[in-house]
Amino acid sequence: MEKLTKRxxxxxxxxxxxxxxxxxxxxxxxxxxxxxxxxxxxxxxxLQALARKGVIELVPNxxxxxxxxxxxxxxxxxxGLPIVGQVAAGSPILAQEHIEDHCRVDNxxxxxxxxxxxxxxxxxxRDAGIYxxxxxxxxxxxxxxxxxxxxxxxxDEVTVKRLQIKGHMAYLHPENPDFDVINVxxxxxxxxxxxVAVGVLRRL
Amino acid sequence: MEKLTKRxxxxxxxxxxxxxxxxxxxxxxxxxxxxxxxxxxxxxxxLQALARKGVIELVPNxxxxxxxxxxxxxxxxxxGLPIVGQVAAGSPILAQEHIEDHCRVDNxxxxxxxxxxxxxxxxxxRDAGIYxxxxxxxxxxxxxxxxxxxxxxxxDEVTVKRLQIKGHMAYLHPENPDFDVINVxxxxxxxxxxxVAVGVLRRL
DNA sequence: AAAAGCACTGCTTATTTAAACAGTATTTAT
DNA sequence: ATAAATACTGTTTAAATAAGCAGTGCTTTT
Numbered sequence: 001m002e003k004l005t006k007r008x009x010x011x012x013x014x015x016x017x018x019x020x021x022x023x024x025x026x027x028x029x030x031x032x033x034x035x036x037x038x039x040x041x042x043x044x045x046x047l048q049a050l051a052r053k054g055v056i057e058l059v060p061n062x063x064x065x066x067x068x069x070x071x072x073x074x075x076x077x078x079x080g081l082p083i084v085g086q087v088a089a090g091s092p093i094l095a096q097e098h099i100e101d102h103c104r105v106d107n108x109x110x111x112x113x114x115x116x117x118x119x120x121x122x123x124x125x126r127d128a129g130i131y132x133x134x135x136x137x138x139x140x141x142x143x144x145x146x147x148x149x150x151x152x153x154x155x156d157e158v159t160v161k162r163l164q165i166k167g168h169m170a171y172l173h174p175e176n177p178d179f180d181v182i183n184v185x186x187x188x189x190x191x192x193x194x195x196v197a198v199g200v201l202r203r204l
Numbered sequence: 205m206e207k208l209t210k211r212x213x214x215x216x217x218x219x220x221x222x223x224x225x226x227x228x229x230x231x232x233x234x235x236x237x238x239x240x241x242x243x244x245x246x247x248x249x250x251l252q253a254l255a256r257k258g259v260i261e262l263v264p265n266x267x268x269x270x271x272x273x274x275x276x277x278x279x280x281x282x283x284g285l286p287i288v289g290q291v292a293a294g295s296p297i298l299a300q301e302h303i304e305d306h307c308r309v310d311n312x313x314x315x316x317x318x319x320x321x322x323x324x325x326x327x328x329x330r331d332a333g334i335y336x337x338x339x340x341x342x343x344x345x346x347x348x349x350x351x352x353x354x355x356x357x358x359x360d361e362v363t364v365k366r367l368q369i370k371g372h373m374a375y376l377h378p379e380n381p382d383f384d385v386i387n388v389x390x391x392x393x394x395x396x397x398x399x400v401a402v403g404v405l406r407r408l
Numbered sequence: 409a410a411a412a413g414c415a416c417t418g419c420t421t422a423t424t425t426a427a428a429c430a431g432t433a434t435t436t437a438t
Numbered sequence: 439a440t441a442a443a444t445a446c447t448g449t450t451t452a453a454a455t456a457a458g459c460a461g462t463g464c465t466t467t468t
Contacts, residue, residue, distance in 0.1 A: 024271070103310070129338075131333050199406055203403045265426065
């Protein structure tokens, strides 16, 4: 960005202060008075220079037609919760390569607190209001109660289902009649609970 | 604070949107065009009413002399998005008394950005994956396209439906066969679009 | 040394804009 | 029932405002 002259900077600062103070941009005449300049034309040059240098935009023939363009420095923003996409077989859910993005959602939005957002694949939980592409807020835990929607890993596959445990059998219920219940004999097969669902976030 | 009429609310909303979009308040004539009113005088009355009710301040003889007051959550970033519950007839959706709570969700999680979260009542949008108690992320706007899920005000009632406009008829489609389509003849009944749904947030 | 840019004065003109006047019809409150 | 507030149409006027023209010094760059 081209540098402003000292005077241009004064004019720019005045415009910013005026907008902050009164909620509307100043007129050219108001700037002239504030700058101690007797002609509005003395200011017009500055405005055109500011517009050319990209810090403001001038709206032709509009009163107070000065638009501040924010070239605000990117502030150090908290990353928020990681969005986890496809999980490769055998690797931890929160491995770096699974993190598609971040979403600035406060983790205490949910109870218990969410640790990450899992992008849901498929329609198997449709009737629970969880659709393909939704972000499922997940609280990491290795224990869950019957009836909770859980993120589980069976034979290196990660899936989301409603949990029911009876003795050594685990039944993973989909919420869609087109899908079958998955039966897991925990004496023969490993069933790892990765977390419980604590919320849903969908972008329309 | 004294409640606004429906029309006054529309005018107030437009001013807010205009300030946000262009960085300066609109002229009376611009508001008149946006409201579909042929005389600026039709708007002056609204502005004076809004000033009397304390939501704006009018600067005499100044072009664009409209100052938005009530900076409540204008820069209340740490609070996050307001959660709006039951909306009383005739008052702005974001009126203080409707705000149940806040949720620290970054508004650019959604596109376009969400302005507030509306707590959904009833099951009429169930098959769109929007359930009773869900928080609907809403972008404030007074215009929407066919097929979008919108927040509308009909006869002072606020409701969420899928929008379809054909000529002077508006059809508000529920997403649940147990509910009927609402037909609104816009020549007879006012239909005010309060915003479009941009996301869903559910706490399990 | 010349050219370009900066920072103005002073004046004029056209457009934008707020605001006032004079009405009408409808709704809401007393 | 009456008054007040709401929600306008249509026109006019004057103030506010942007923008153009023609200059004057001064400083910085080429």
